[in-house]
Amino acid sequence: MDLFPLYLTIKVSITATLFTASIGLVLALLIAKKDFFGKNLLEVIIMQPLVIPPTVLGYYLLSLFGRSSSIGKFMEDVLGFQIVFTWKGAVVAAFISSLPLFLTPARAAIEGVGKDIENAARLLGKSEFTILRTITLPLAWRGILAGIVMAFARATGEFGATLMIAGNIPGLTQTLPIAIYDAVQMGDDFTANILVGIITLFSFCVLYFANRFTRGRF
Amino acid sequence: MxxxxxxxxxxxxxxxxxxxxxxxxxxxxxxxxxxxxxxxxxxxxxxxxxxxxxxxxxxxxxxxxxxxxxxxxxxxxxxxxxxxxxxxxxxxxxxxxxxxxxxxxxxxxxxxxxxxxxxxxxxxxxxxxxxxxxxxxxxxxxxxxxxxxxxxxxxxxxxxxxxxxxxxxxxxxxxxxxxxxxxxxxxxxxxxxxxxxxxxxxxxxxxxxxxxxxxxxxxxxxxxxxxxxxxxxxxxxxVAKFIGTRNIFNGVIKSINSRGITIYAEGIGDCIAEQKPDHELSLGQKVSFGIRPEDVIIRRSDMPLNRSLEHNLVDGTVTGIIGKGMNYTVYFKSKEDVSLKIDIPNTAFKRLNMSIDSNITVSLKKESIWIIETLNE
Structure with missing residues (x-):
């Protein structure tokens, strides 16, 4: 049995989650703490993947990064960086579609650190960066971690958008969910069952531990 | 600093x-x-x-x-x-x-x-x-x-x-x-x-x-x-209300002399106040004045009237009594329907032997009456 889809899924999910945890954390801090022009619009755009069909999302990504767009052309010609029909495309799809699942709990956790507590630190002479490092993040880390776990789980299961932008190239861009689809289509019940089992067990474990881990005293 | x-x-x-x-x-x-x-x-x-x-x-x-x-x-x-x-x-x-x-x-x-x-x-x-x-x-x-x-x-x-x-x-x-x-x-x-x-x-x-x-x-x-x-x-x-002066009335200045300031208030009658406020007063001026609940004294009928309490007497009835641990709060209504709140210590309350609807006489201690502010017509 070919285990490449499992390997690729793990690689794509981890990479996408790294993006989510870094870029997403900055976005979560920005949205939780600052008021700026277009904040509402930004939130709506980030949340879109929760409500639009994955194929539509995939279509947007394809149009954005494909050779026919100037961004895609620039990346390919100047940076030598191809997104469409590569595993990087799968990362982009996983990142965009898992971002809202990270943002919601992370933002709630950051907002949940009381204003008085942060003001108390300010009044004690601490800079904004020190407060973030010693007060806000240590108090919000459970929510942030829950967001990371949710985003990771969502990234491993990404199907529609991935299929659109990365395609279904066995040994190159075929992730686990796509391999399952393929196996069922070809009547290969054995492979389908095993892959389904793997992904079910994995998702179950992730949520189970996320749930246990994020319950705490603070 | x-x-x-x-x-x-x-x-x-x-x-x-x-x-x-x-x-x-x-x-x-x-x-x-x-x-x-x-x-x-x-x-x-x-x-x-x-x-x-x-x-x-x-x-x-x-x-x-x-x-x-x-x-x-x-x-x-x-x-x-x-x-x-x-x-x-x-x-x-x-x-x-x-x-x-x-x-x-x-x-x-x-x-x-x-x-x-x-x-x-x-x-x-x-x-x-x-x-x-x-x-x-x-x-x-x-x-x-x-x-x-x-x-x-x-x-x-x-x-x-x-x-x-x-x-x-x-x-x-x-x-x-x-x-x-x-x-x-x-x-x-x-x-x-x-x-x-x-x-x-x-x-x-x-x-x-x-x-x-x-x-x-x-x-x-x-x-x-x-x-x-x-x-x-x-x-x-x-301010008078916030600090607990519950008994606040409006009146008119009737006379000002060395014995004090006489204010006429409806339902109470003539009231003598000893303390002069910071602001100027003139005859016929409308003022508000108040007295703290603990400075209203209930007269004991079985004893001769203390000289310091012979001013500002008001007759009326007890309308309510609330025990508060250290002291009692007595609610009083004069014959002309003016309400007063009175705080008295437990020991004094026991000696007075009164209940709701008892007829009592109270004295508004003249040294405790404070003219709060002058009122415009």
Whole structure:
């Protein structure tokens, strides 16, 4: 049995989650703490993947990064960086579609650190960066971690958008969910069952531990 | 160090406009809930930015809207005690107190603390002062309310503030704990004589802590003076009400002579007041005057009338009696339908032997009647 889809899924999910945890954390801090022009619009755009069909999302990504767009052309010609029909495309799809699942709990956790507590630190002479490092993040880390776990789980299961932008190239861009689809289509019940089992067990474990881990005293 | 401020801030439905100048003393901002007392502290500290105004510690300006000065909160060196403590829940008592001492990270502070050097010594001193010994490794959720607030106070003092702002710090605590902490505040002020503003809506707390009291109402200071002035010589009806003068009447000045000021009030008759108010009075002028519930004396029918009580007698009936532990509150209605609230000690109440609907005579002690303000026609 070919285990490449499992390997690729793990690689794509981890990479996408790294993006989510870094870029997403900055976005979560920005949205939780600052008021700026277009904040509402930004939130709506980030949340879109929760409500639009994955194929539509995939279509947007394809149009954005494909050779026919100037961004895609620039990346390919100047940076030598191809997104469409590569595993990087799968990362982009996983990142965009898992971002809202990270943002919601992370933002709630950051907002949940009381204003008085942060003001108390300010009044004690601490800079904004020190407060973030010693007060806000240590108090919000459970929510942030829950967001990371949710985003990771969502990234491993990404199907529609991935299929659109990365395609279904066995040994190159075929992730686990796509391999399952393929196996069922070809009547290969054995492979389908095993892959389904793997992904079910994995998702179950992730949520189970996320749930246990994020319950705490603070 | 002295603090002076003059601040303006408008919110929909609320307007604040205050101006005060205070020295190295404890002053109390006293007023009903929603009067804008806490907001004043937030404006001074910079937690909320004033629309316009000035905040200065001695000659150093912390905020000046005219010259675009707005020093960040962290550089103001103002200590602030929140009503809900605002302790850092992920840090121990020790770490909370040490947090503001230097810019060292907490683990480093803990290390130096263990070696008994600078920070550790200071934390221990404060813990001793605040009766927190033995609690250094507890987390805030393992502390009682009083311990939490004492930790918060130690944490605030550790940063060596120039000004101390206390925002109803004891209102969530029970009576005994509150009593003790008030004593702590006075002790601390002896050890660290910092300019302190204490916000409360508790009249007893205000009287105990503040040699000077500012009565705040609707975002303005209605009266600022010594506690004796505010309590016994309120300048407005509102102040009189807030400090518990329940018996407030309107009357007309009938005569002014060496024996006192005679005021005629409907339902009471002629009333003699001994104390002269700060403002000028003239015959025929309308005034409001009041008397505190504990200064209304119920006459004992079985004894000859004391000479000091022979003035301002009012006949009427008892309409209600409420026992309050230390004293009784008696509600009284005169024949002409004027209501009075009377507070008398337990022992006096027992001797009077009265019940609802008893007919009694009360005396409004002439030395206790205070003319609050003159009224326009």
């Amino acid at each position: 002295g603090l002076s401020f003059s601040l303006k801030k408008s919110f929909p439905g609320h307007k604040t406009e205050v101006e005060l100048s205070i020295g190295e003393e404890v002053i109390v901002l006293f007023g009903p809930s929603g009067a804008g007392k806490s907001l004043i502290l937030k404006l001074i500290s910079g937690i909320i930015k004033p629309d316009e105004g000035l905040v200065a510690v001695d000659s150093e300006k912390l905020f000046d809207s005219r010259n675009n000065i707005d020093i960040p909160i962290r550089l103001r060196k103002i200590g602030y005690l929140f009503q809900d403590y605002a302790l850092f829940p992920h840090m121990t008592v020790y770490e909370n107190i040490a947090y503001g001492i230097t810019n060292l990270s907490v683990p480093l502070a803990r290390q130096t603390g263990m070696k008994g050097m600078g920070i550790g010594q200071k934390v221990r001193e404060l813990m001793e002062l605040m009766r927190l010994e033995g609690l250094e490794n507890r987390y805030p959720n393992e502390l009682s309310g009083g311990q939490k607030q004492r930790t918060a106070l130690a944490r605030t003092l550790a940063a060596e503030p120039r000004i101390l702002l206390l925002d109803e710090p004891f209102s969530a605590l029970d009576y005994q704990v509150r009593e003790k902490l008030r004593g702590d505040i006075l002790n601390i002020h002896k050890v660290y004589p910092i300019t302190t503003i204490f916000v409360t809506h508790d009249i007893e707390e205000a009287f105990m802590l503040g040699k000077k009291i500012a009565v705040v109402n609707h975002g303005r200071v209605e009266q600022f003076g010594t506690r004796e002035d505010v309590f016994y010589r309120p300048k407005t009806k509102n």
